Structure formats: structure tokens, C-alpha cells
Amino acid sequence: MSELIVETQGLTKKYGNFTAVDGIDLKVKKGEIYGFLGPNGAGKSTTIRMLLGLIKPTRGDARLFGLSIRQNPMEILKRVGAIVESPSYYGNLTAAENLEITRKILGADKKEIDRVLEIVNLSQWKNKKVKNFSLGMKQRLAIAQALLGKRELLILDEPTNGLDPAGIHEIRQLIKNLPGMLGVTVLMSSHILREVELMATSVGIISRGRLLFQGTLEELKAKSEQDVCIEVYPQDKALKFLENKGLKVKVNDNRLFIKKNGINVAAVNKALVMEGFEVTHLSVVAKNLEDIFLEVTGGDAL
């Protein structure tokens, strides 16, 4: 049983009649990259802001490192580096000055500024004003800010949002290496399935304020049922034949689909052929994550 770094119990935020976050129980284990996945407006940012004490929950509590964010915010925030939505910075200051603010508050060593600038590859821009930075550079600076000091948990809200493909690749590589490199735990939100699939070890799926799935990627994939896809002539007769055998068959694009669970594929094939049908194609199709996601969210696309 590994240590839980983030644990929420029934975390809820209401705005009037609208429930932005509805009784969420997040569990993030030490050393993992937890992908917090959901469409825009699902409640990811609100949840993250509650974890960081920026927003007060209507109900429930968030515990980080076993401490309550309501009771021990200072204790917790010292150990957490965060990016909340788009990168935040003071544009009239240089990269080094922005980091200096973080450093002073954390009471960290002066050398930390150069160290984190090095990690995100911004050393040569340290004395340039941030408002002239490209979005990718601002994002890297935000990550540098989050890394400064000895943080044990990084909470990154949409860390690749708005970056160009090269920037996305770079940031993904960087985040992916963090747990191994620095021993930190990462909680990152994203509305991009592929991104979570590429980076995360665990995943939480949120839609309309509710946490619909939580577990490892493997567990998520295992949730999905495989289909057997058959192309057979004449189709309508084959359909009747299979249905008479008590199978549930879906027709799609001149192909027949049968749920694979508990079916002997070879036996089905044999039965069809023996009956005189012409089977031109037979395969087992694994659903991709996108289909699984739609299944989990009940049709709410990303």
C-alpha cells in the first residue's frame, strides 16, 4: 500500500444551483504521474484550485501529505509547486525576478534560480522581461517556478495548453522525466486523451463535476470489451442465423459486430462456413481509449 500524496473526500463546489465539482474522491499515490482527464468545463480547474486553497470547497475536504488544506495551507503549499490554468507571471519583471519572488517566499537557496532555469532551458533568457516571451517560454518559466525549492508534489493544470507541437513534445518529455529525475509526484490535468495516455501512470476521468473512473491506464483499458467483427455474405441471412443462435449482433457498415466476451471465435467462424456463408473477414477489434472514454463518460466527448 503506497502512500497517498493527495486524497480528497467528497470534495464539492457549488455556485448557486450549479454544481461545478460533485463529491470527488481523488487518490494520488506517491511517485506517480496522475492524469486528470476531462472535457473543458468538467471541473478540473475548480478541483485543482480547491486542492491549492484558491477556492474554498462547499463540502468535503482535500488532504495533501495527510494534512488538510483548510487547516495547514502554509505547511502544504511549501511542498507543492503549481501551475493553475494558463501560465501566471509578472510580465513587467524578468524571468529571474519572477523566480526571485518564489525563492524569497520559500526561503530557498539563491542557486535554485539557475538550477531550475537550466532544467527548463531558459538560462539565456533569465534577464529578459517575461511579457516578451513566447507562450512556450512562459509555460517553461511556470514549470521552473513550480520546481524551485524542494517540492514534493507538482500540480500542473493543462501544462501543454496553447503550445506548438515542438513545445508540447518538449514539455511532455520534461514532465515525464520528473518523477524519475527529482522524485516528485505529478498531478496534471488535461483535456487531451493522447497526452494522458502518453504520460500518465494513473488516470482520473471527470465529466460534469463527477469522477467517473480512477485507476491505472491498464485498468481503464481492461474495462473495455472487445468486439468480433465479421464480413459475411449474404449478410441478412447470416444475421438471422447468428441471432437464432442467441447472439447479440450489431450491424455497422456492412459488417457484423458481436461482443467477444464468452464467445469462441473459431466456433462462430466454423458454424458460418458450415452453413454455407462466405466469410471474407473476421477479426477481433480492441477499442481505442477514445471509445473507452466515451463509454465511461456516457457519451461526453473531450
Added chain:
Amino acid sequence: MKKIIRLELLKLKNSRIFLVITLAPVFMVFQGVANFLRYYDIFTSRGQNMWYQIYLQSSVFYVSALFPALIALIMVSLARIEYVSGGLRYYLTLPVKRSYVYAAKLLVGCMLSLLNVLVFSLSLLVAGKVIGAPGEIPYDIILTRLLLAYIASLPVMIVTFLLSINFSQMGIPLGIGIGLATPSLLVANTRYWVFYPWTYPIMAALGGELFKNTYFPFVAGPLIFVILTFAGMRWFKEKDVLD
């Protein structure tokens, strides 16, 4: 707390606010003196005190319009650096007490406003010397009275401060701040001025018939300031940071 105040000053680096708050009062004195020189004969024909005349010419518009507008500008600038690119939502994820952030910001705002008054005062002194105003320098007028006007402005400061940190768009607090200052000279000439804190600095700086022997602004001003400061702090500590 000292650290937090220093950081607030660091955040203002490269911002044009210092330029504005030091140049604007100098300009005001400059035009006040120009006006005085234009009507030199009228202003001195009955042997009036030249120091007092340039003080009056410069400060009528300063305390009634420019100073409250600059206060609004200062407070809005302090809030704007936090909202324009998400500084606040980042800053508050650092282990820093919200009450300290609030207090440090307000304090810096009040200090910048004081700096503004002092520059105005100094400009008067220099102007008086340059045009060769006779007699001893009347510090009780060009310094003490302005400092009293500053104290009387405390309600204006806290109200514009709270407006600024409540609205992430700068137009609203700036508009309200300047809007509330606009009618102050008119209200100051009625007996309802006590209900309108924007008149307090005018009363403190310029006096007038209605103001004789009244210490009201110096009691009400700081009182309103203290009450609103604490109410605002309670609100800010609980506030959801959504911007």
C-alpha cells in the same frame, strides 16, 4: 511581513506608476504657478501672502480631482499587476498568508499616495523659491495642511483599494474612483459634505466657511479606514480566486 512588502515593491519594478505619481503633482504646481503669474496683479493687489496664493492656485484641483484620481490609479495599478497575467493565482499558491498580501498591498498603496503628496509639497516649496515669494516658508500650510489632507483621504484610499482588488478588469474601479471624485468640489460647498468622504481632503486642505473648527474628517476618515480595512481583509481571506 517585511519580506512581503519588499516583494510588492519588486512587483512594481518597470511599472510607469512611479513616473506618473511624481510628475503629475509637479505639473499641477506648474500650472498653479502659471495661473498665479498670469493674474499676478489680482492675486497680490491687496497684499496677500504669495505663498498662500500659489498654494491655493495649485491645490484646489490637486485635492479635489488629481489626488483622488491618482489614488485610484495607484490602487488599480497594484491590483492590475496581479490580474493582467494571473500573478495573483500563482502568488497565492505559494506559502504566503493572504492577510499579509492584503496588508502589504494596502500599505504600499498608501505609501505611494503619501509620496505623491510629498512631491506636491516639495514642488510648492521649489515654486515659491523660484518666483521669489517673500517671507518665511509657511510649512504649516504647504506641508502640515497637505498631510492633514492626506489623512482625510484615507477613506478614499481604502474604498478604491477594495474596488481594485475586487474587479479584475481595471476600467470599473478606475471609473468609479474618478467618478466619485468628480462631484466632490460641488458637494464640499453644501452642508452634506460630511456624508461624502471624497470631500474630506478638500475640507482639510482648503477649509472654508463650513469647515471652521471641524475636526470631523480627521476622526471619521481614519475610522472609516480602519473599519473597511478589517472588513476587506476578512473578505479577501475567504475570497475564491477565480481569475
